[in-house]
Amino acid sequence: MKTVTLSAAYMPLVDAAPLIVAQEMGFAETEGIALDLIAAPSWSSLRDMLAFGRVDAAHMLSPIPIAMAMQLGGVATPLSAVSVMSVNGNVIGVGKALEQELREQGFGFDFADPFAAAEALSKTRSRTLTFGVPFPFSMHVELLRYWFGATKLRDADIVIRTVPPPLMASALAAGDVDAFCVGEPWGSVAVEQGVGALLLPGCSIWSFAPEKVLATRTDWADMEPDLLGRLMRSVWRAGRWLAEPARRGTASELLSRKNYLDVPAEVIDRALTGQLTISSRGDQRDVPRFVEFHDGAASFPWRSQAKWIAHRLAQFHGSPDGFDADVVSQVFRSDLYRRHLASTASDLPGASEKVEGTIRTEMPVASARGGLTLLPDTFFDRRVFDPSQGE
Amino acid sequence: MQKKLTVVVVEEDRDRAIGIVDALKEAEDCEVFVIGNASSLARKIAAHAPDIVLVDVDNPTRDMLEELTLASGPLDRPVAMFVSGAAGGLAQAAIEAGVSAYVVDGLRPERVKPVMDIAIARFAMVRQMRNELAETRRALEERKVIDRAKGLLMKAKGVDEDAAYALLRKTAMDQGRKVVDVAEALVTAAGLLG
Known part of the structure; x- marks a missing residue:
């Protein structure tokens, strides 16, 4: 088989691991492809590189292709989320000033309870609270808004501002933002630099939030089914490889290389093991499944996840004329996932939608091979999202 | 107007x-x-x-x-x-x-x-x-590493500069790697052992 080179863009984050591992550990080679991995300087550049054909595929924030399908933002090339690359993996944190105030209140930084954290934050003296997020269309923004909306922070004076992840620590240090929601390793980097403390993991708000997707242009996906299948299978195998705890050390070393994240392996390891250091005093907290690449059909692009995102975007930005969540959610290509991953050991769920937020403990479900167990997908306020009805 | x-x-x-x-x-x-x-x-x-x-x-x-x-x-x-x-x-x-x-x-x-x-x-x-500019910088960096690796080889094996370089190049070719990568590995290893 002749090796074909595919170019793929990524942002330097822990959850770009499946693409990097696919190339470095030979999963791409097994499928007869080579990945030319390009680190993007910003999410907008990454989106433009994909939309205008500079790259074939990208590691992308899950709400971006949905926002584009809803005509939000500047570019409207149809994109397809062919699989979910990672579930969860964000942290919410505060700068030094807020950390100090929270400690004076006696807040314990349990890194688990969104109600308690909101209660404590709402009692701080601060005027306007400015939260930094990586991009206007991101799970970070959606998790924050969901959290605010269901807690005492509902009526607080809060501003959400875009700050590129590698600059988050310096924005905190400079006082440009008071708090943040960011993907790892950048929260841990802020802790390492002594400019902030971690308040909550993203999964404490939604325990199974689709964080990044593997995205391609829809016309490319239609025109290159063979290459797409090879790409999807190699990324899926990389995710399965990453799910083995014994491989985390190797994965951290790979990601820490200068040409990838250029962050010490020890800091990357925290997200992969779920053992996070939450403050410069060295307090540690364990978060099982802090980031998930494979288990519980993590890479399956559920239409219901896409609908949740579409509903949230429509609520905040207004819905475009003729907005139909059913149509928009087809950006999550469960059809392509089924077609291209049937030949792997992947066990495919029987349905492509589920009521989000109803699985409280690991649950066996109907699947192609009968061996699939889904993981908890609850929202912290126990509300559920029925994709046939909206919220 | x-x-x-x-x-x-x-x-x-x-x-x-x-x-x-x-x-x-x-x-x-x-x-x-x-x-x-x-x-x-x-x-x-x-x-x-x-x-x-x-x-x-x-x-x-x-x-x-x-x-x-x-x-x-x-x-x-x-x-x-x-x-x-x-x-x-x-x-x-x-x-x-x-x-x-x-x-x-x-x-x-x-x-x-x-x-x-x-x-x-x-x-x-x-x-x-x-x-x-980036290319020039990179080339300079690479030359520095290769020079250090050559120095290490000359000292350890008592060979002259040309022989040291030939050895680096041969190793790189045998392993299908770049000369600079081999040089870097050698410098790192020497740093750890030294």
């Missing part, structure tokens, strides 16, 4: 900024403002109510500008990434040259094109210079 175009260039490097401003002003009767990187970028830009915003593709603060494209953003007028079909492959050319542009919706392509042509030429030139 048409209203003068207002162009905002986001650029931290003063010399580069001046170059872009001069080139734009020469070609087009327009107002040009330069803004350095700052956290309140979107607000500063909005204060100028520009028709066109130019920013380096590699500039990470570009994501802050995305807020401008949202209807609820600080600009009253929606701003779109320039994707007009009427002006041919301008968007692609811009991305290859390393400039991204935000253009107020409804601005006629014939008014945008001259500005973009200049911006593309200018950014492409700067990008090429930057690539060459």
